[in-house]
Amino acid sequence: MFAPNTLAGRVAFITGGATGIGLEIATQYSRLGASVVLASRNQERLDAAVEALSKEGAKVAAYRMDVRNPEEVEAAIAFTLERFGALDILVNNAAGNFPCPTATLSPNGWRTVIDIDLNGTFYCCSAAYEALKASRFGGSIISIITMLGVTGWPNAAHAAAAKAGILSLSRTLAVEWGGDGIRVNTISPGPIGDTVGVQRMYEETGRAEVEKKRTALGRFGQCADIANAAIFLGSDLSGYVTGDNLIVDGGRWLKYVAA
Template identity: 70%
Template structure:
């Protein structure tokens, strides 16, 4: 779909990059010529993922980082610059979530998810800003959210509030930082079958058929679908795209609204 040099010469920092969608995005970026820094709370997992990308011929490194800690985020940005010499793309993918009725959710549980998802995204954007501004390619920020942050998410009010906040944050920064040559966009994935969350929440619990039926296309998504969207938004193909929320959910949110 993309040429092998689509992202040649660019450097990306990807939070939550050691597994799942984050690693899929990192793999796609590396195949297309980018250098990638994978950051996550589990250093061993991130390092193993980076080694896998290097064995496949990519340029990759890993750094431990808890996005809730601004100092750790700035250290991760510094490590990226020290290793690769620049920062052109930031992917805010790190997230936390669990199912809990709102009336039973503790303030600490609510705070924890907000801290990882929303505050962590702000930390990344803020720490990366001067370096993205200096990018010779133009900076690109991509944050992974969900349409449940727009429609509401019964059973996950903490994640709904966090993801809705990230959408507003991203659109605000798209305007504020457009003059700095930084594009800021979001991606809203739907049910992605080859992720641990979907397997645990839907497939293993027997809810798979009903969840698939909620999509307009009548099938699960793949991590590669999200990675392809992230490549597009990071590349020159999206040079005039900012403030957008690219929905990659098989028409799920529209079908639910229609039903």
């Protein structure tokens, strides 16, 4: 679909990059010429991801960090610049969530998800600003959210609020940082079948067919669908696109239900 040199020379930093959507984005980015730095709290998963990508000939490095810690985030960006000499694309993919009725959601539970999703995204954007401003390609920030943060997410008020906050933050930064050559966009995935989250929430609970019917296309998506969107937003193909929320959810946000 994309030319082999679509991302040639670019350096991408991807949080939550050791598994799932983050790893698929890293994989596709590297195949199109980008150098990638994977960030995660789990060293074992990072090691496995780096090993897999290295076997493909990818230019890849990993940094263990917690997005909730701004000092660790700043150190990770510094590591990226030292290792690859630049930073052109920031992908905010790290996220936390757990189902809980809002009436019984504890302050600590609320705080934890807000801290990972919303605060972590801000810390990464802030730490990466100067490097993205200096990018010879023009910087690109891509944050993974969900339309459930716009339409409402019963039993996940913490995650819904965080994702809505990321959307607002991204559009604010698109305006503030546009003059610095930095584009800021979001991607809203729907149910992605080859992720642990969907497997646990829907397939293992027997809800898979119902959830598929909630999409206009009647099926789950794949991590590759989100990676394709991230390639578009990270490349010159979207050079005049900023402040956008690219919905890749099979039409679930339309609340379609098959007969």
